[in-house]
Amino acid sequence: MGKPAHGGNLVWASALAGCPPSAILDFSASISPLGPPDSVLTAIQSQLCNLRHYPDPEYSDLRIALSHFHQLPCEWIMPGNGSAELLSLVGRELAEFATTVLMTPAFGDYYRALSAHNAKVLEFPLISDESKVSRAELIQSAELIQSAELKVLSAELLNELITQHDSLSTTHSILNTQHSILSTTHSARLTQHDSLLLNNPHNPTGMLFSRETLKSCLDKFALVVIDEAFMDFLPPHEQQSLVSAVQDYPNLVILRSLTKFYSIPGLRLGYVIAHPDRLRRYRAWRDPWSVNTLALAAGVAALDDTEFQANTWKWLPNARRQLFEGLSQISGLKPLPSVANFLLVESKYSCVELQQRLLKNYQILIRDCLSFPQLEDRFFRVAVRTELDNKRLLTALNVLI
Numbered sequence: 001m002g003k004p005a006h007g008g009n010l011v012w013a014s015a016l017a018g019c020p021p022s023a024i025l026d027f028s029a030s031i032s033p034l035g036p037p038d039s040v041l042t043a044i045q046s047q048l049c050n051l052r053h054y055p056d057p058e059y060s061d062l063r064i065a066l067s068h069f070h071q072l073p074c075e076w077i078m079p080g081n082g083s084a085e086l087l088s089l090v091g092r093e094l095a096e097f098a099t100t101v102l103m104t105p106a107f108g109d110y111y112r113a114l115s116a117h118n119a120k121v122l123e124f125p126l127i128s129d130e131s132k133v134s135r136a137e138l139i140q141s142a143e144l145i146q147s148a149e150l151k152v153l154s155a156e157l158l159n160e161l162i163t164q165h166d167s168l169s170t171t172h173s174i175l176n177t178q179h180s181i182l183s184t185t186h187s188a189r190l191t192q193h194d195s196l197l198l199n200n201p202h203n204p205t206g207m208l209f210s211r212e213t214l215k216s217c218l219d220k221f222a223l224v225v226i227d228e229a230f231m232d233f234l235p236p237h238e239q240q241s242l243v244s245a246v247q248d249y250p251n252l253v254i255l256r257s258l259t260k261f262y263s264i265p266g267l268r269l270g271y272v273i274a275h276p277d278r279l280r281r282y283r284a285w286r287d288p289w290s291v292n293t294l295a296l297a298a299g300v301a302a303l304d305d306t307e308f309q310a311n312t313w314k315w316l317p318n319a320r321r322q323l324f325e326g327l328s329q330i331s332g333l334k335p336l337p338s339v340a341n342f343l344l345v346e347s348k349y350s351c352v353e354l355q356q357r358l359l360k361n362y363q364i365l366i367r368d369c370l371s372f373p374q375l376e377d378r379f380f381r382v383a384v385r386t387e388l389d390n391k392r393l394l395t396a397l398n399v400l401i
């Protein structure tokens, strides 16, 4: 079996570790360790008898729940079979623009969704020796952010990357259908015909772009897609979501996931928020029943579970601090400050080797970063888990390193 491109591949990991998949302690997929909530499991149970019927093709109950949750009319919301399904629809539209700008390292599935439609990609490195914003500067600014009350990446970084694009040396990539990247380095000049695809918080670095920074992008790009898959891990007063701006910007598309925060990646559930005309177009491109009956009920219950949400916001800051500090104390490891439920860690040691030894000796799975060409074997990513699980990882690392 080849190396997985995504985290959470327990079948692959268990074959290496020589144990059943259920015995693996998974730090590789950034999924909340607190869920699924009981409310969600109960809702799923209650719908088993309805499996003999087709799901409501309008997904009305879930759209109404999402409409209350986000204070938006239902027509602006379309559920999907995980945000990954919706990303495929977005990829089809992005391919209509001259180029799509990606901030790299970028989530690997963006390349899949764009290459499927032969989209042209312009890569702007967030971490690069050649970039104007050097790695050292980036880490320094991230450290400043960590110490600040509101951990928002200042507008400077993205503005520097976007507004000074004329003089920036970037990699211009043309994706072909085999998913390989044909790259040439050259000076890029963005036009009004370009689009932007960015996740906020950013995976895998864990940075947060401020709402103001992203709003400035809305004037520069013909289409801006913000993937907010991890936004709900921030408490409401720290979130920098653009959902409240969507009715003011017809060129804005927001992707959201319910699989990470509510711990239901096996069920598949996400949604897209955008202008109703755009959603009608996306709908015409896909299957009539992408979201199943169980997922629809789970989504309604999850959005209503304010106790689970509050528990998550209480758990994450302490557990993340514990993991961050524990990793920082291991010589040769340097975690990057993160607002999300995962940490990107720079390592002096081969991360692939570390991954294998953790699996074979401790049945612990971490995410290597080989699928991010800019990071390669120098970085790994770990999810923040319960304090007990985090301690298991730290103890194992302290023995191995």
Ligand SMILES: Cc1ncc(COP(=O)(O)O)c(C=O)c1O
Pocket (backbone or CB within 6 Å): 081, 082, 083, 084, 085, 107, 199, 203, 227, 229, 256, 257, 258, 259, 260, 265, 268, 269, 270
């Ligand atoms: C940034 C980002 N967006 C989207 C997704 C896909 O999430 P979903 O489970 O909703 O398809 C992932 C999954 O890892 C992700 O990391």
